[in-house]
Amino acid sequence: MSILGTGALNQGRHTGLQQLEAIAAAANAFLGPNKRYKFIQDEASEEAALVCSCYRLLEQLELSSSVGQLLHETTRTHQETLHSGTGTLVFLAGVWSRVVLECLHKGISIPHIIAGMSKGLDLCVEACRCNAVTVEELVSKTALLKHPSCGYHVSAADGLSTELLLDIGVKQSSQDTIRARNGVTNGVTIRAIKENLSLKHRIKLKHSRHFNSSSTEAEGTRSVETSYQKYSKTFELVQLAEAVSHGCEASMRLVMEASRIQSRYGPGGQRCSVLDVDRLVTCPLPGLSEEHSRVVHGYVVKSCVEQVSVIKHFKERMLKIGLVNGDLTEAYRHIGFNRPKKTTYFSECISTGDSREEEWTDLALGILLNLSVDVLLVSGMVSTQLKNHCLRHNVLVIEHVKVTILNHFATTTGAVPIAYVTQLSTRCVGAGVHVNVLEDYCGTGKAELTLLNIVASGTSLVTAVIASSVHAQLQSLEDQFWSCAYRLHHALGDGKLLPGAGGTELLCTHQLYKYVDRPTTGRETDAARATGPHEQVILRMMAEGWMDYISTLMVNAGQVKGKALAWTCIVQHLKDFKSKSPLGWPDGMVERQGEVLEVYDNMTVKFEAWRRALDLVFLILQTDTEIITGMNESEGQCGDVRFL
Structure with missing residues (x-):
């Protein structure tokens, strides 16, 4: 049937x-x-x-x-x-x-x-x-x-x-x-x-x-x-x-x-x-414990203890901020980049990968220091060498930031999100940011974790810190x-x-x-x-x-x-x-x-x-x-x- x-x-x-x-x-x-x-x-x-x-x-x-x-x-x-x-x-x-x-x-x-x-x-x-x-x-x-x-x-x-x-x-x-x-x-x-x-x-x-x-x-x-x-x-x-x-x-x-x-x-x-x-x-x-859950004005992010020393140099002054939408590495290419196939560049034949990485790191660090960037928010991952260099020069780098957060800081600080660090210029750098450490969470929980609070002037961004043992x-x-x-x-x-x-x-x-x-x-x-x-x-x-x-x-x-x-x-x-x-x-x-x-x-x-x-x-x-x-x-x- x-x-x-x-x-x-x-x-x-x-x-x-x-x-x-x-x-x-x-x-x-x-x-x-x-x-x-x-x-x-x-x-x-x-x-x-x-x-x-x-x-x-x-x-x-x-x-x-x-x-x-x-x-x-x-x-x-x-x-x-x-x-x-x-x-x-x-x-x-x-x-x-x-x-x-x-x-x-x-x-x-x-x-x-x-x-x-x-x-x-x-x-x-x-x-x-x-x-x-x-x-x-x-x-x-x-x-x-x-x-x-x-x-x-x-x-x-x-x-x-x-x-x-x-x-x-x-x-x-x-x-x-x-x-x-x-x-x-x-x-x-x-x-x-x-x-x-x-x-x-x-x-x-x-x-x-x-x-x-x-x-x-x-x-x-x-x-x-x-x-x-x-x-x-x-x-x-x-x-x-x-x-x-x-x-x-x-x-x-x-x-x-x-x-x-x-x-x-x-x-x-x-x-x-x-x-x-x-x-x-x-x-x-x-x-x-759950009693430590609270709501904080601004953007709260977990950070390593080493970055706390960077915060001390800011002395509660107004900071400059840069925004990167993508990975901050030498090999990163944005999603719309199509490299020609079967093409070998002359610079690739005469230089090794390590030297290119070092040259790129020096170039990126120089741009950040020349523009006096204090805080850098990146939606993707950041090169380990660049993070270490920024740490020594008191530049706070936060990676794996959501794109919506980048767009919010762009609106409140005037910064312009970029895809490559070489695109960073004076008009792309924002201002009016404060960074501080949440003292209530220092010395509790895992010792290697510290909570940083990044607040822009006039921001309505709010972070809910959700804790549990x-x-x-x-x-x-x-x-x-x-x-x-x-x-x-x-x-x-x-x-x-x-x-x-x-x-x-x-x-x-x-x-x-x-x-x-x-x-x-x-x-x-x-x-x-x-x-x-x-x-x-x-x-x-x-x-x-x-x-x-x-x-x-x-x-x-x-x-x-x-x-x-x-x-x-x-x-x-x-x-x-x-x-x-x-x-x-x-x-x-x-x-x-x-x-x-x-x-x-x-x-x-x-x-x-x-x-x-x-x-x-x-x-x-x-x-x-x-x-x-x-x-x-x-x-x-x-x-x-x-x-x-």
Whole structure:
């Protein structure tokens, strides 16, 4: 029977989907806030690695199959782009692989599977997009709950309306209703605020010719906007950061401290409360406890003790800086250089390699000294001879600097990045740099390491020094810091958030069941049978996949002891959900030290992870299908079929 028919298939043929499901199952422990560390050991070399995310797990595994490599490439691309959500991507790739396999086992054709699952995901995305929580709503709600008297009223002596509207930029929906679950109030409405206001604060001046109804409302709205803007400058992202910290409080505190430092050194001396991830750098420091982690203004780099003697000669004066984009060696040629083939230069025949290296070193050192360069930042490696000569002449050379850091120093100091040291001239040298040693880290940890702090005038560059006494844990702590930074960055960029702790997935489950169980007329039923006869079956299995996601999240978070109990709780939540308004939103809440906290996820990250997971499943499904359809079905056996 044809693979595109409706007959039962041999599941053994679709090994790609089975491999994807098996690989994804190994990363289930990384879903949720309580991530468990895993040791990955190489049996050949007996080396081990400590991982705490799906991305690092796939990075350390030897994935010889094409399915594993595709999963790794998909996860790597997502991580490098968004820096968050790889756990969701990998888990859903495994769950939806199982859904496809079950559909194939039921005899559903592949075009119907692709169409049905794509429609199911579109339904979920649309429901989440229409009911997302705006950042303004989150901040104002948190502010009202924690600071009910922070500027949210206007004196009646001003002759203006004192009935303030707090729903600026927030659409009216059932989100504005007071929601309570398990006795915990997690919503504040405009109506409730108005009812709590006393009568004397709700008096409107209607009889004065200067304060008619329309002008009063307009002035009141402008007063609210001014009040809200004034208050929004003071909260400094604290409420938003707490909502997207996802249990990484220590890392988020570092991110918030970095934001505060950046706000003091904004461009042109302007203060701003927006986090700039492009001005963030991390410096992992092994050998010290996590209490030594801190945020420092400027660029912090690890250096050898010998370079400390160079710092003493600077005497806190303004330094000149040079920037080199590439290796600083005699043999280096930039990427666009194409040397003619089969060409021998006369100078190469009469001179040895050692003499050329010495001549180049003398030339490079002479250029640096003639231009009075004090600090040299190089994106690549530096010749050992040149480093030693620069050390003796009190020139600080830092290698392996990221190109983004070079570009930042170019902007703040006026320096011009060059490819070769011979291109260095007066106009390429910048000024206004200070270099000092972080004394707090001298004599601690590894004795041969010293932290240098390079600061340019007016720079908003900030470095997070991440310390850990466990060397294998440094990578995980650094990843946590970047995840927190980018979650806050995406929240500010999107302007909207989705409830976390399974709240978004619960809405997706409800939306799919609601669509399947909707009442239809006879004409709609006939049309559905013609376009997608198995649509209801596919959507129900996708809903069960969302429930599997929520149950795993609940088990990993310690809310329930097993998946059976988790499924019971989910079913009860769905029943409560159906009894509420159709647009009602399940709040994502977690409990920490007796305090109930609302948790939110990034909208863009969620949607992108869902799309990538489903695209990966479809790619492997179609790849397996193309291989299987090449069989000689008259034989009735797999024969010499090769699987990717």
